[in-house]
Every structure is written in C-alpha cells, then in structure tokens.
Amino acid sequence: MMTCAHVVAGVERAQVTFAQYPDLGTLEASVIVGAGWQESEQDRGDVAVLELDRPVVVRPARFGAVHAAYAHPAARLTAYGFPRSYDEGILGEFRSTSDQLIAGEWLQLEAWTGYSRPLEEGFSGAAVVREETGEVVGMVTARHLEGGGGRMLPSQALVRYWPGAANLVSLPGHNRQTLARLRDLLQQCVADCAPEAGYQSVMGPLAPPPPVGGFLSLWDVAWFLLTEVTPSPGTAPWSAFAAYVADRAQDPAVRRALHAWARDGLPATAPAALTAQPVPGGGPTWSPILVEVERSGADRDAYVVSIYVIRGGRAQLVVSNTLAGRDIQEYVRERLDDAFLQIDRDGDELIAFALPRDLLGEPVDQWPTSADDPTPLGCSSPVVVMDLSRRRQPRLQFKIEKVWQALDLRPGTTWHRVECGSSQDPAKLTVQLGGRESAVGYGAPPTTDQTRGLLHAGLNAAVPVIAWPRSGCSCGQNRDASAAHSCAGTRFLDSLEEQLASLPPSDLPHHIRLLRGEAFMAEESEPHWATDLTIVWEDPRWFPEAHIYPQSPIS
Numbered sequence: 001m002m003t004c005a006h007v008v009a010g011v012e013r014a015q016v017t018f019a020q021y022p023d024l025g026t027l028e029a030s031v032i033v034g035a036g037w038q039e040s041e042q043d044r045g046d047v048a049v050l051e052l053d054r055p056v057v058v059r060p061a062r063f064g065a066v067h068a069a070y071a072h073p074a075a076r077l078t079a080y081g082f083p084r085s086y087d088e089g090i091l092g093e094f095r096s097t098s099d100q101l102i103a104g105e106w107l108q109l110e111a112w113t114g115y116s117r118p119l120e121e122g123f124s125g126a127a128v129v130r131e132e133t134g135e136v137v138g139m140v141t142a143r144h145l146e147g148g149g150g151r152m153l154p155s156q157a158l159v160r161y162w163p164g165a166a167n168l169v170s171l172p173g174h175n176r177q178t179l180a181r182l183r184d185l186l187q188q189c190v191a192d193c194a195p196e197a198g199y200q201s202v203m204g205p206l207a208p209p210p211p212v213g214g215f216l217s218l219w220d221v222a223w224f225l226l227t228e229v230t231p232s233p234g235t236a237p238w239s240a241f242a243a244y245v246a247d248r249a250q251d252p253a254v255r256r257a258l259h260a261w262a263r264d265g266l267p268a269t270a271p272a273a274l275t276a277q278p279v280p281g282g283g284p285t286w287s288p289i290l291v292e293v294e295r296s297g298a299d300r301d302a303y304v305v306s307i308y309v310i311r312g313g314r315a316q317l318v319v320s321n322t323l324a325g326r327d328i329q330e331y332v333r334e335r336l337d338d339a340f341l342q343i344d345r346d347g348d349e350l351i352a353f354a355l356p357r358d359l360l361g362e363p364v365d366q367w368p369t370s371a372d373d374p375t376p377l378g379c380s381s382p383v384v385v386m387d388l389s390r391r392r393q394p395r396l397q398f399k400i401e402k403v404w405q406a407l408d409l410r411p412g413t414t415w416h417r418v419e420c421g422s423s424q425d426p427a428k429l430t431v432q433l434g435g436r437e438s439a440v441g442y443g444a445p446p447t448t449d450q451t452r453g454l455l456h457a458g459l460n461a462a463v464p465v466i467a468w469p470r471s472g473c474s475c476g477q478n479r480d481a482s483a484a485h486s487c488a489g490t491r492f493l494d495s496l497e498e499q500l501a502s503l504p505p506s507d508l509p510h511h512i513r514l515l516r517g518e519a520f521m522a523e524e525s526e527p528h529w530a531t532d533l534t535i536v537w538e539d540p541r542w543f544p545e546a547h548i549y550p551q552s553p554i555s
Helices: 155-161 163-167 176-186 195-203 218-227 237-248 252-269 325-340 394-407 426-433 449-460 481-486 488-500 505-521
Strands: 013-016 027-033 048-052 077-081 090-096 107-111 127-130 135-143 150-154 286-295 302-311 314-324 348-355 368-370 373-376 383-387 415-418 439-442 465-469 533-537
Touching: 013 048, 077 135, 135 155, 150 155, 155 163, 155 218, 163 176, 163 218, 176 218, 176 237, 176 252, 195 218, 195 237, 195 314, 218 237, 237 252, 237 314, 252 314, 252 325, 286 325, 302 325, 314 325, 325 368, 373 505, 383 505, 394 505, 415 488, 426 449, 439 449, 439 488, 449 465, 465 488, 488 505, 505 533
Parallel strands: 286 348, 348 383, 383 533, 415 439, 439 465
Antiparallel strands: 013 027, 027 048, 077 090, 077 127, 090 107, 107 150, 127 135, 135 150, 286 302, 302 314, 368 373, 465 533
16 A cells, blocks of 8 residues: 555554445554655655555556656546545545646646635545546645645656556556566665766766755666656667666676666667668668767766667667776677677678777777687677767768768779878868768878878868778888888788779778788788778768767756
8 A cells, every 4th residue: 555654654553444445444554665754844755655464355556657647638637535524535636737847756736626626634645546547647745725736746756765666657668567677676786886876877967967865776766767867869778777787786697687678678668769861772781880989077087888789770779888998898898799689680790989089099800709709809790990079070971971972883992092101281181082982091000190180181081981000110201212112001001902992892891801800810920911900981871870969958
C-alpha cells in the first residue's frame, strides 16, 4: 500500500481498513518506506509504503504512463478521500493545471469545476485516477488553504522515492521489466560510484540541473534521465549511464549485466537522428563504427570517448565515458565488441577514429585487437582516422560531400604530393587544394610547425583522403637530388602512387588493411613503407554527425 509519509510519520506499525471491503475488517501493516520521514519546509519525498501482514483479495491499482496526469484538453482526475465526518469516504473531481512541475516535485491540482468539491484535509495519500482510463497517475499530498486546489506527486516522483514501483509505472518506449532489471542492477552498485559524478560524466557541462537536493541514488539518476531529460537525437543517456556504472562495478557479473542492458536496450529506445543521411551508391557497402575522442572540460588529460554504430545513415550511441588519456586504448578495445553486436550485418566493418587534430597521428591501427588477440587492429579491420574539428564544421562537411560526388565517378585515385622538405606557405596550399578532386600524400609526419601547418592546410581544404607516415625523415628543406632519391618520404609517396593510384577512393580502406597486414608480416631489414601509415578517410555520407545540442536545451 502507498500513502503519504506524513500520514504515518513516526510509526513503524499501522492499522489499515478498506472502505470498499468492510468485511476484511482492520488489518495490521508495517511501514517499510517513509517511517523516518520528517516534516520540513517543503515536505519533499512525502511517500510511504506499507506492507500488510497477510495477503488480501483486492484488485491492485493500475498505474498509467508517466506524464499521463496532464492532457489537452484537460483530463478529469478523481480522488477518493476521507474528510472529517465522512467515514465511508467521498470522491473529488480535479484537473492538473499544467504539466510543469512545481519546484521539480509536484503537479498542481485545481477543482474540475467552480462548484466541484474542494480538495480538503482527509485526501492525503489518495490515489489520483484518470477518470476515462481508471489508471493511477499520482497521489494527493497537500491542499491549498484557498481556492480548493492542492498538490499531487505524479507517478514519476512516486517511482523516484520508491524504486519498487519501477515495474508498475508505464514509460513509453521502455519495457517495465527491463526498467526493473536496471533498477535491481544499479542497487547493487551503491558503493561503486557517486550518482552526481555519473550524471555529469554522461551529460557533460551543459546538463540540466539535478533535482533539488541532489540525486538520491544511482537509480534516481537513471530515472531522471529517462523521464526528465530530452535527449539529443540519436542518443540515449540512460544507456550511457548504465555503461558508465558498469565500468565501475566491482562485481563482474553485475558489470556484464549492465553492459548488456546498455547494449540491448539502445536500439529500441534511442531516438532516431533528425533525418537519415543518403547512403552512397557504388563501391563497398560499409557497416561503420565511429569512435569519437573529444577533450573534456573535467581535466586537462580528460577525454569523452563515445562509440557509435552507423545504421541506415543514422548514428546510434553504443557507449560513452570520460577517461584519462592513458585509459582510452583499453576502453576502446573492451567496448568495440559491444559495437560489433549492433552493426549492420549486410556491410563490411569500417572503424573510424574521430580525433582532435593533435592526436591524428596516434597509432590507433596498431592497438591490439582485443585483450585475447594482440593482432594490430588495422590488420583485423579497416581503420581510418578523421579530424574531429572538421566533422563539427558544416561548411567543410558540405564541401567534402561535393568532392565525393566527383570521386565516385573516377576509376582511380589521383595523389597530390607534398614532399617532406616542402617550404610552401600552408595558406597557399589550402587555396591550391581547394576544389581539387584528389587525395593528398605527405612525405613527412606533422611533427614541426611547418609540417603541421601543411597537414592543416589539407584538412582545411576539405580533402577527403590524406595519408602520411608516422616515422620521421632526416631530409632538410635544402636537399639535393641524391638526397631526394634516398629520402624515406619520397619512397613513401612513390609507393602511394604505385600501389593506390589505380584504386577508387571508396576502396582505399580495404586495401590499406591489406597493406598493413603485409607490413606486419614483413621480415625485411628495412620496414615496409606502410608500417606507420596513417590515413584520413572521411565520407560524411557514411559518417553522419552525431547530433549534439550547441547549448543547453533548458538555457
């Protein structure tokens, strides 16, 4: 049984009678939730739950969906109260003034008509029922001294204060048993992480403020994300929160179960992106996995790592977490399998890392495939990188798509060479490359101001395919012809043209994987030219932007 905590405040035992079932007599019950509630200025959390000493044959209340209390036009709400001198009880008719919560907790009730019976003392703890459906949508907690109205705790607030009701209240788009499973798992992780930290990690600095007084538990965070936060399209923060807690769960079985919940619940619950992106015709059919690594404001060495699968032109979040830089490789290695469970089986896997510019040279293709498989990831699957800042610029994304429309018609790939000793002005290189339907190869890694500037020139020119070696070259800018002939950078560029010029740009990720396999297997005295190959390969048609709010949705 559920009632208001102020009705049974200070007692552990209570007597219960059912007005509609007088033959049951007086029943004994224990107060299992709310016995320690104390009256305060705002009387938050005014919820108590009683457990009868013996079962009774009484049909239990049937709860409606979250937010069902308010409708337009207004829904007729009834409550069965026991004012003074009405031992048998009396019905009152009300409506919810608005769906706006008062102080984040209550809905305001007003009389259904000007001559309806007002809300008065004796209605505390009464179920508020939607008349046309017979479903409970909340509970009366207080009356106003004037006007005949009062306050009710809506069903989402009842579940917050008594998680046991999680499998009673309907939440559109979610299975009740699945939510109850999440509740049970989170209740086993009380000592593993702090609710506020988990919320901030998942939602970031622009998160809506937590409830007044803070979160009560890990379940409270999950329920808040499910009922009070409007997610950006293509995301499911409740799933990301489950994965966050799973990463910190000490019990291996609970950890696996939470990851499974986050993974299995996502496709059915994640809102779709605003519009489906066109899927390119011709060339390979990819089933992309996107790993985004973005700097977090939490710390200088903190990064938000998010893994998505792309299905039908939409980005669906698999998992996201805030990590120290040293933990990114292990985290990605452990979570890629979760992404593979969700990718489209009709295409070939393609793993893309969207990285900050200063991390584009990170050897992600050489990371171990898994904890049990030391094979370089780039030998197991096609692996490419993308510039995260470029993905955030619609102007450049538009230009890259235009270039791909022309590249799709070409049988091969034209390479523009930037020699390792080039002293060209980066701004002029950007202008030179702008609008050209070619890939760009660099003979030297971006380890100096000049070489970094030249790489940025290619990125700023919306060049969709860019390659360079991560190993350095000893040549200076004033090299002679013999030095150029023996230069490792020159040999790298020559090899690019010899082995990749005949392939269409759309096929390059497949062939790069084969080259990395050759380089890994090579036993020559000198390293294979593709040993340290980094390739930027970006086609926005395969990798639509994961939509994010440019500012807080409540600001």
